[in-house]
Amino acid sequence: MSAAVTHLIVGPDGHGVTEYALALARHAGGAVVRDTGPLPPGPVHVTFTDHLFGPSPDEAVDRVLARCAGHPLSISLHDIPQPEEGAERFARRSPAYRRLAEAGDLVAGNSRHEASFFDSPVEVIPLPVPVIESRYEPEPGTVGVLGFIYPGKGHDDVIRALAGTGLKVRALGGVSAGHENWARHLRELAAECGVDLHITGYLSDADLAAEMGRIAVPVCAHRHYSASGSLMTWLGAGRRVLVSDSPYTREMAGQWPGRIGIVSDWRTSLLDAASSPTPPIGAAAGWDWPQVADAWAQAWVDLWPAVSVVIPYYNNADGLREVVAGVRAQDYPGPVEIVVADDGSSIPPPELGCVVVRQEDLGFRAAAARNLGTAAARGEVLAFFDGDTVPAPGYLRAVVPHVVADRRAVVAGTRLTGPGRTEPAWLRQAWDRTGHLSRPDETSWRFIISAVLTCARSFFDEVGGFDATIVGYGGEDWEFGFRAWHAGAVFIHEPRAVATHDEPDWGGRSPDAAQKNAESIALAHRVTHPSARPAGVFFEAADICVRVPSFVAPGVAETVIAGWLRAGDVFVITDTVPELFRADPRVRTGAQGQRITFTLALPAVPAGPVADLVERICAAGGDAELTVGQEVAAAARTRRREALGGETVTLPVDWEIVEGPRRLERDFAGW
Incomplete structure (x- = not known):
């Protein structure tokens, strides 16, 4: 299985935190993005210390959260604020670190103290203890401090403690960037104290191991720390280390008994250790990078939500076996359950260790079967496959991150059909035209295919699931897509999520006009977009509703209502239905347009059909004030905008304002 995260790594090579991040990525696997590269969908792991990510702690956290927005966030925290670093610095860094920890989905430090x-x-995932082959050839009287040189590392405390003792200090490592003056200060301090100080500069792994073997007394003399790679390195070489007293070092001494000496008086402890050096006692093995990477990998699994795969089934045992095998071959890091929804088969589904639910055979009821399977599912994410559509490896890993990033995501996979395993031309053209649905329009529900469909369980329930009243082949996915769009869905086509269907697409099989016409008729009753139904036919649901207030002047309400009924697929909503329209089912006291509702502020009548205006309003965001001259004649709002919210645009319209009173006989007769 490939790693469950992408590693976002910021900082220069050689920096301790950056090196931790790079080593974790090497051992755990996964994509690595350095600094500003684009992040692929899915969980992101950040190895964080504030000064690598921004000029201030707050800005560093802001940058991480902005950079990783929409991704489950895993954080390895380093350089945790400590009171000993000074009241001002501690107060400045602490809120930022706590804010980042609150925002992360998985957060780990290196010790219980942290x-x-x-x-x-x-x-708590402790730092690794890397096994280091270091030949023990100590130079008498050498005290070794390992790691970058910077204030607070304790070099100065060790130098002062050794004043006049004749012991030598070897600093194994380079000077931390920006602290060259501190290194100069240490040299001056050593000269004042009569201490031989040698700074090695940067050391390769092999040179570092050799230099460690030359040290008689290893020390970690930090004034304040909550984790230390230097300490782990000494332990990995099997050395007993003298450390400054702190909650962290007491914790480590308990974890690695007999290997850590806690110091209360540096001068006494160093002199005693130098007079009787402790030979290596064997590496503190068992917690190296493989174990650390495995601990992180187990934690990352929780960043992936549980998925329920729902498969409708009807008398195709071999097809079901292939689909279930394809699901079980997925490399998805999180839990996956499989629910088989039997649509009244005469040949029961084979025993495959899946959850099985069954409904009576009342015809082809794929929509109802999918709803039945979903009712038995426990996952946060629903992935639908037909009973003869087999997902290729990597399918779930490709689609689920989109749903995690946006609970309104409705993700269509790529279904390859027929012996040639090709995608139908009409879908390929749709992906090209819409940028894989990144530029959808009011008709993009036609590209939602239930054989390869993924969405959040919560959004599926919000939409109302599939329409279980649909009986017969096809159409339930388009109808679901239509309602999902108007509930605020974000349509996505994921080309990496591939599934195969051995038979040709419907268009490649022998055409069955009656079957396809039945699907079109079923959709015409449910999908109100003009592309799904013929003009001039009345349906139970209208595409457009117009709310007409009670205009007082005689004849005005009747003229306005009649004008709107001529404007397209319209229902008119009034407080009281005028006598003229008592037999017209399109005039009601309550209803809602499937796509858009106009609320009149003036007695305004469009000059002709309003279909083009509706498309303009939808394209502009779905919420508009419509003006005639300087006056607002109506407000228009789509159901999609009701779900999503957003700004209102102003659009001028060429409508007639109906003045009253009106003599209806003149309107009827046209004179």
Whole structure:
């Protein structure tokens, strides 16, 4: 299985935190994005210390959260704020670190001491103890401090403690960028104290191992720290280390007994250790990078939601076996359950270890079967496959991140059909035209295919699932897509999510006009867009509703209502239905347009059909004030805009304002 995260790594090679991030990525696997590269969908892991990500702690956190917005966020926290670093610095850094920990989906520190700093739960994944082959050839009287040189690392405390002792200090590592003056200060301090100080500069792994073997007394003399790679390195070489007293070092001494000496008086402890050096006692093995990477990998699984795969089934045992095998071959990191929804088969589904639910055979009821399967499902994400459509490896890993990033995502996979395993031309053209649905329009529901469909369980329930009243082949996915669009769906085509269907697409089989016509008729009753129904036919649901207030002047309401009924697929809503329209089912006291509702502020009548105006309003965002001259004649709002919210645009319209009173006989007769 490939790694469950993308590693976002910021900072220069050689920096301790950056090197931790790179090593974790090497051992755990997964894509690596350095600094500003684009992040692929899915969880992101960040190895964080504030000064690598921004000029201030707050800006560093802001950058991480902005960069990783829409991704489940895993964070390895380093350089945790400590009171010992100074009141001002501690006060400046602490809120930022706590805010980042609150925002992360998975947050881990390197010790229990670090975890106790945070108000929210923080996992503990200790730093690795790398096994280091270091030949033990100590030079008498050498005290070694390992790692970058910067204030607070304790070099100065060790130098002062050794004043006049004749012991030597070897600093194994380079000077941290920006702290060259501190290195100069240490040299001056050593000269004042009569201490031989040698700074090695940067060391390769092999040179570092050799230099460690030359040290008689290893020390970690930090004034304040909550984790230390230097300490782990000494332990990995099997050395007993003298450390400054802190909650962290006491925790480590308990974890690695006999290997850590906690110091209360540096001068006494160093002199005693130098007089009787402790030979290597064997590497503290068992917690190297493979174990650390495995601990992270187990934690990352929780960043992937549980998926329920729902498969309708009807008398095709071999097809079901192939689909289930395809699902079980997925490399999806999170839990996956399979629910088989039997649509009244005479040949029961084979025993495959899946959840099986069954409905009575009342005809081809794929929509009802999918709803039945969903009712038995427990996952946060629903993935639908037909009983003869087999997902290729990587399918779930490709689609689920879109749903995690946006609970309104409705993701269509790529279904390859027929012996040639090709995608139908009409779909390929749709993906090209819409940028894989990144530029959808009011007709893009036609590209939602239930054989390869994924969405959030919560959004599926909000939409109302599939229309279980649809009986017969096809159409239930387009109808679902239509309602989902108007509930605020974000349509996505994921080309990497591939599934295969051995038979040709419907268009490639022997055409069955009666079957396809039955589907079209069923959709015409349910999908109100003009592309799905003929003009001039009355349906139970209208595409457009117009709310007409009670205009007082005689004849005005009747003229306005009649004008709107001529404007297209319209229902008119009034407080009281005028006598003229008592037999017309399109004039009601309550209804809602499937796509758009106009609410009149003036007695205004369009000059002709309003279909083009509706498309303009939808394209502009779905919420508009319509003006005649300087006056607002009506407000228009789509159901999609009701779901999503947003700004209102102003559009001028060429409508007639009906003045009253009106003599209806003149309107009827046209004179």
